[in-house]
Amino acid sequence: MPHSSQTLLPLFLFFYFTTLTTLIVSDQSPATSDAVSLLSFKSKADLDDNLLYVLHDRYDYCQWQGVKCAQGRVVRFILQSFGLRGVLASNTLTRLDQLRVLNLQNNSLSGPIPDLSSLSNLKTLVLDRNSFSASFPPSFLFLHRLRTLSLSHNNLSGLIPVELANLDSLICLRLDSNRFNGTLPPLNQYSLRIFNVSANNLSGPIPSTPTLARFQTASFLGNPGLCGEIIRKACDPRSRLFGSSSNDTASSAPLGQSAESHGGTLILSSPTNSKKHKKSSSSSTGQILGFAIGISVFIASFLLVIALVRKQSSSSKHIESPKMSSSALEAAREKKLGEIEGGDRHKSGKNLVFCGGEVELYTVEDLMRASAELMGRGSIGATYKAVVNGKFSVTVKRLDGGKTAITSNEVFERHMEMVGQLRHPNLVAVRAYFQAEGERLVIYDYQSNGSLFNLIHGSRSSRAKPLHWTSCLKIAEDVAHGLAYIHQSSRFIHGNLKSSNVLLGPEFEACVTDYSLSLLADSSSSSTDDPDSAAYKAPETRNSGRKPTSKSDVYAFGVLLLEILTAKYPSQHPFLVPMDLKDWVRVMRDDDDGGEDKQLGMLTEVASICSAISPEQRPPMWQVLKMIHEIRESATIQANSSKL
Structure with a gap:
């Protein structure tokens, strides 16, 4: 018996340590590694503590700002314009081996870019508008799935x-506004559609590849040493009429001797033959000068003829312009985008202004020719869906000139430039804007899944059923994220929050749109608002002429939250004390399941606090977001306890 126990003891210890090792390894799962990577990144890159990253539960990080997960692994990390300051340290994001999109645009990150070769699934890498230094990261050459590489x-x-040139999948390559030098590689990827190396120190001839030949001169500007046919700059500064200079060759010959060049062979002649050489040299020089003068006269005559032809052509166009304005082609252009005056924009020479360093994917002329569909009319203009060049779907907001308060082009431009810098996963990005005589357009990403209004209410012919409470919680959290970002990262507010201004992204995330456009509106033109739009307005702004504030956005969020919970239009919401409001929400939802009662009550309480009459009693948006996070944590704990 003692012998048996001695035999079992080593076996027991073996199983014990094997189990312990398994537990330790399981604790270091890929999911846990992703959370550690994000927290490590924050510790080095967020010195001002702008990111609200707190890990209470195993998968909390999938709900963090800028993070998108698939099956518990981080696949997208987008932190545009988050005010990050610090370094992108090695061994932080480099452990996110399932990462497909990394976008840290428009921050204040500095230092070298670390080795990212471990991110083998990366398809989009955007690090524009930071302060990264050092040389081109060699690790990028191993990211063979890259489609977008933007380091401008x-x-x-x-x-x-x-x-x-070996990155065969590249669609977009932006290296502009850096300090790269040397020659340009012979890039010839068929897939490359967006390319810019302007404002560097590149030199030498631009390689004559079919791919580089597709791009305009603007893609190469700001490199004084570059030359080639693409930028219409000759690489040899000497004229071909005179060939190679014989003077340079002769000066290298010994004193008392002259040099001649025949077929590349240098022949030295004696002093006795110098007079004959000078005579022949003088004769050949005279012939060359005569030939050059003849060519110059011919060129001058040719240019004069071209100038006369252009003058006649322009005068004839001026005479025929009334006919052109009534042509079928111009009429078709006028029809696009709901009577937008495309011809006037073309004459003005203006173009779309792309925001936040966005790549110019299309022009005003492309937008003017696009197929357009009216989606709706709002308080300051109409909204259209446009398909540009048959492949880009965008949303175009055409501002009504009679309803806007800003008349100065400069003020409008400054306003849109600042609004265009706002980037967040729960905001519909402003990509570009345009203004000309009597026209102002704002271009957004198109969201194919429609608006929150349509999701809540469906068709007016059928009775809308309230969304499941988990969907209500998710939508509320997304909208709160977007509003909190606007309030914290800029001096702007939304000013016109309502369910029709919340769109559903590709993964059905809620994305806020039309933010800060209300600041352009003329307050005197808002008296015709429908009852539902009026119900979103905070009491202090109704009929008082007072400008909305961030607390006005909080009030509108409270109204929106009740609309999500009950599927009732804002004009149908009763004015009730908090306890009665909870009972009304329960009745409107007609819920028999009491399991969600606690979370519903908490959400209703948030809506009630946000909708307080006094602005001073309403919490700031970041506190509202914190409340919603606590509700989600409570729901997670309750769900886990019910499984036990």
């Missing part, structure tokens, strides 16, 4: 590696 507006220097 940094302090990167050194050579652009030739191996960059």
Whole structure:
């Protein structure tokens, strides 16, 4: 018996340590590693503590700002314009081996870019408008799935590696506004559609590849040493009429001797033959000068003829312009985008202004020719869906000139530039804007899943059923994220929050749109608002002429939350004390399941606090977001306890 126990003891210890090792390894799962990576990134890159990253539960990080997960792994990390300051340290994001999109645009990150070769699934890498330094990261050459590589507006220097041409999947390559030098690699990827190396120190001839030949001169500007046919700059500064200079060759000959060049062979002649050489040289020089003068006269005559033809052509166009304005082509253009005056924009020479360093994917002329569909009319203009060049779907807001308070083009431009810098996963990005005589357009990303209004209310012919409470919670959290970002990262507010101004993204995330456009509206034109729009207005702004504030947005959020919970239009919401409001929400939802009663009550309480009559009693948006996070944590704990 003692012998048996001695035999079992080592076996027991073996199983014990095996089990312990398994537990430790399981604790270091890929999901846990992702959370550690994000927290490590924050510790080095967020010195001002702008990111609200707190880990209470295993998968909390999938709900963090800028993070999107698939099956518990981080696949998208987007932190545009978050005010990040610090460094992108190695061994932080480099452990997110399932990452497909990394976007840290428009922050204040500095130092070198670390080795990212471990991110083998990365397809989009955007690090524009930071202060990254050092040379082109060689690790990028191993990211063979990259489709977008954007490093513009940094302090990167050194050579652009030739191996960059081996990234066969590249669609977008932006290296502009850095300090790269040397020659341009012979890029010839068929897939490359967006390309810019302007404002660097590149030199030498631009490679004559079919891919580079597709791009305009603007893609290469700001490199004084570049030359080639693409930018219409000759690489040899000497004229071909005179060939190679014989003077330089002769000056290298010994004293008392002259040099001649025949077929590349240098022949030295004696002093006795110098007079004959000078005579022949003088004769040939005279012939060359005569030939050059003849060519110059011919060129001058040719240019004069072209100038006369252009003058006649322009005068004839001026005479025929009334006919052109009534042509079928112009009429078709006038019809696009709901009577937008495309011809006037073309004459003005203006173009779309793309915001936040966005790539110019299309022009006003492309937008003017696009197929357009009226989606609705709002308080300051109409909204259209436009399909540009048959592949880009965008939303175009055409502002009504009679309803806007800002008349100065400069003020409008400054306003849109600042609004266009706002980037957040729960905001519909402003991509571009346009203004000309009597026309102002704002271009957004198109969201194919429609608006929150349609999701809540459906068709007016059928009775809308309230959304499941988990959907209500998710939508409320998304909208709160977007509003809190606007309030904290800028001096702007939304000013016109309502369910029709919340769109559903590709993964059905709630994205706020039309933010800060209300600041352009003329307050005197808002008296015709429908009852539902009026119900969103905070009491202090109704019929008082007072401008909305961030607390006005909080009030509108409270109204929106009740609309989500009950599927009732805002004009049908009763004015009730908090306890009665909870009972009304329960009745409107007609819920028999009491399991969600606690969370519903908490959400209703948030709506009631946000809808307080006095602005001073309403919490700031970041506190509202914190309340919603606590409700979600409470729901998670309750769900876990019910499984036990």
